[in-house]
Amino acid sequence: MGENLPIFDLRRPLKFHLELTDKCNAACPMCGRTQQMNRCLPDMSKVRNIELDLALIKRNFTPELCSKISEIDLCGGLGDPAAARECIEICDYFIGFDIKVVLSSNGGLRSASWWRSLGELFTENDSLVEFHIDGLKDTNHLYRVNTRFGKIMENATAYLASGAAAEWHFIAFRHNEHQIADALEISRKMGFSRFRVIHTIRFGKENRFCYEMPDGSLRELNPADPSLVRATNTAESEGTGAQARTPQATSGAVQCKSARQNRPYIVATGAVSACCWIEGSEDERQMYALAGISHEPEHNIRNRPLEEILLEEPYRTIYPRAWSEGANPVCVRKCAKMQRSTRSEL
Numbered sequence: 327m328g329e330n331l332p333i334f335d336l337r338r339p340l341k342f343h344l345e346l347t348d349k350c351n352a353a354c355p356m357c358g359r360t361q362q363m364n365r366c367l368p369d370m371s372k373v374r375n376i377e378l379d380l381a382l383i384k385r386n387f388t389p390e391l392c393s394k395i396s397e398i399d400l401c402g403g404l405g406d407p408a409a410a411r412e413c414i415e416i417c418d419y420f421i422g423f424d425i426k427v428v429l430s431s432n433g434g435l436r437s438a439s440w441w442r443s444l445g446e447l448f449t450e451n452d453s454l455v456e457f458h459i460d461g462l463k464d465t466n467h468l469y470r471v472n473t474r475f476g477k478i479m480e481n482a483t484a485y486l487a488s489g490a491a492a493e494w495h496f497i498a499f500r501h502n503e504h505q506i507a508d509a510l511e512i513s514r515k516m517g518f519s520r521f522r523v524i525h526t527i528r529f530g531k532e533n534r535f536c537y538e539m540p541d542g543s544l545r546e547l548n549p550a551d552p553s554l555v556r557a558t559n560t561a562e563s564e565g566t567g568a569q570a571r572t573p574q575a576t577s578g579a580v581q582c583k584s585a586r587q588n589r590p591y592i593v594a595t596g597a598v599s600a601c602c603w604i605e606g607s608e609d610e611r612q613m614y615a616l617a618g619i620s621h622e623p624e625h626n627i628r629n630r631p632l633e634e635i636l637l638e639e640p641y642r643t644i645y646p647r648a649w650s651e652g653a654n655p656v657c658v659r660k661c662a663k664m665q666r667s668t669r670s671e672l
């Protein structure tokens with residue numbers, strides 16, 4: 327009987343992952359928006375400079391739906407939520423329903439008073455900001471290209487002064503691994519509640535990653551010493567929502583993280599997807615072809631109600647079938663072989 331139930335259950339508590347915008351002030355070389363060998367300029371074949379606005383959010387996230395949502399993660403694949411014009415208004419709307427908001431940012435955009443206001447709002451429930459800061463004054467900009475460490479510290483200080491919760495997430499590379507202990511100490515002094523080290527898996531087989539800085543100089547990223555970011559007590563990174571690794575998770579069968587968390591994904595175009603890994607992939611295209619539904623425009627909240635979209639194929643039978651047949655390479659990699667970046671808490 328359960329076979330034809332959609333993978334997302336609108337009667338159970340839900341979470342959502344939203345990409346509010348694909349705009350960003352930074353140009354991290356390993357980010358999907360960046361052309362790493364062209365001065366880290368944005369890849370305009372992907373970036374459209376668009377956003378989800380408050381009116382669109384209100385139309386789709388009705389009070390009824392909001393009453394079932396426990397958490398909304400404002401992260402995404404191509405942009406920074408702080409770059410969305412109505413970021414605070416959207417957070418305010420969700421927090422009005424007592425939804426926990428988890429906002430991931432490089433922290434370099436906006437004024438200190440904007441961050442203070444965000445903090446005041448976030449103290450209303452247990453919402454939090456994950457600041458993604460990969461080093462200190464002399465290193466953070468080597469990955470968080472185009473950001474200024476001093477400004478990020480001012481913004482984080484203003485946010486924390488409100489009493490709201492924040493975590494510091496630090497992607498470890500060879501060029502910043504020696505600063506992990508200092509960054510941890512600074513984070514404690516500033517009042518961050520958690521410090522997490524991310525062990526990225528975005529290196530190719532060569533185990534190095536070349537890129538061109540905006541000034542034309544060539545640089546290389548190298549992995550950190552694995553013993554510094556040992557995967558003990560790790561949880562998944564690349565998207566928020568910690569979930570401890572379990573032995574059965576590597577058993578070979580696909581265990582969909584998104585279905586387990588009841589957590590669909592919506593990108594800044596308005597397109598609805600199962601998760602940030604499958605979004606825009608060939609696997610997703612094939613499932614839509616099988617469903618006889620076009621992802622765009624039919625499964626886009628600009629054109630159709632979110633609650634209708636989530637109850638249709640490919641979310642009913644096509645995803646479960648693909649998982650049991652091992653037909654989606656992305657799903658097998660991410661949710662059977664568990665090839666994900668990991669994070670450990672210090």
Ligand SMILES: C[S@@+](CC[C@H](N)C(=O)[O-])C[C@H]1O[C@@H](n2cnc3c(N)ncnc32)[C@H](O)[C@@H]1O
Binds near residue numbers: 401526
């Ligand atoms: C595209 S960003 C969007 C949110 C925000 N702009 C940020 O950077 O936090 C999504 C996530 O990817 C993470 N990320 C960026 N580069 C990464 C890398 N090389 N390895 C693992 N995660 C990475 C970010 O830290 C963030 O958690």
Ligand code: SF4
Binds near residue numbers: 351352431
């Ligand atoms: S801050 Fe986030 S969205 Fe912006 S370039 Fe870096 S990883 Fe990508």
Ligand code: SF4
Binds near residue numbers: 583601657
């Ligand atoms: S990669 Fe596939 S199995 Fe994993 S969360 Fe995404 S849709 Fe689910």
